[in-house]
Amino acid sequence: MGERLRLLRAxxxxxxxxxxxxxxxxxxxxxxxxxxxxxxxQFWRERARLAENDVAGGCC
Structure with missing residues (x-):
């Protein structure tokens, strides 16, 4: 059971x-x-910046 929980969490x-x-x-x-x-x-800031500037990833 522990292995399943570990895999599910991953x-x-x-x-x-x-x-x-x-x-x-x-x-x-x-x-x-x-x-x-x-x-x-810094990684999370850069990732957020790239996501904000990703026009192709927009919904419209």
Whole structure:
């Protein structure tokens, strides 16, 4: 039962975007070794800025 809950929680975090920063860190380590990644606060600000400027992602 514990494994199912863990998998469900991981799926929920992926669906809601909560795990986006962790995924960013993994990708950043692979693609830019030795280069300091953005801090979590900066990551979320940049993500929000990009989403606000994404005209193609709008509803209209």
């Amino acid at each position: 799926l929920w975090r992926d669906l809601t975007g909560e795990s986006a920063y962790e995924h960013y860190l993994v990708r950043h380590r692979l693609e830019h070794p030795g280069h300091e990644p953005m801090g979590e606060r």
